[in-house]
């Protein structure tokens with residue numbers, strides 16, 4: 001049975017947040033199709049790897065943060081945890097994906113100001129969401145707050161690449177493929193130019209790992225995917 005979208009409204013509070021939310025609401029109907037085309041299906045493998053590193057068991061309470069159309073929540077659901085919550089501030093993204101995870105609670109909320117209790121979750125996963133936040137440090141501290149002691153936080157993200165070949169690939173892909181295909185399929189080329197700029201402007205994986213350590217996470221480890229085109233960072237809250 002579908003749980004109705006919570007009436008907890010996004011509290012973006014910033015122009016950046018409002019613009020990002022409106023953009024994702026706008027591309028929600030075509031988001032999944034474009035993801036498959038743009039990644040040629042590779043994103044599915046990346047998500048599975050992220051969920052493996054999350055290490056979900058039957059007693060876990062899992063938060064899919066910046067859940068979008070809930071692909072990660074759908075992979076988590078296969079492991080039958082005690083609870084799955086999908087949170088995103090773009091209600092239309094959650095709505096577009098709700099059929100994939102009928103048992104999940106959907107909550108419209110800002111990742112930097114979540115309506116959850118301290119230590120409410122034993123696992124938090126965030127796919128391609130952290131780089132959209134106007135304040136990454138604030139987002140990291142908020143994840144730590146809602147995570148229980150010994151809890152695990154996994155980030156799947158397009159970090160700013162450091163390898164020269166990967167940087168060239170990112171640059172060419174962002175310049176030619178993203179806006180062109182994005183515009184053709186969604187009619188919103190500007191949204192896919194934003195995605196390109198958000199990748200270029202984000203931290204490298206090792207800078208992000210330092211942010212997590214500075215925020216209080218322990219055992220922070222990173223794993224590059226496909227020559228660093230994307231990467232996964234796993235971190236824990238201390239016992």
Ligand SMILES: C[S@@+](CC[C@H](N)C(=O)[O-])C[C@H]1O[C@@H](n2cnc3c(N)ncnc32)[C@H](O)[C@@H]1O
Nearest residue numbers: 024066067068088089090110111127128129132
């Ligand atoms: C690129 S999509 C990724 C969606 C999904 N996690 C996936 O793996 O496909 C980024 C998502 O982050 C959400 N988002 C961005 N900033 C947010 C914020 N401050 N609070 C909550 N959600 C946010 C957007 O609405 C969007 O659905």
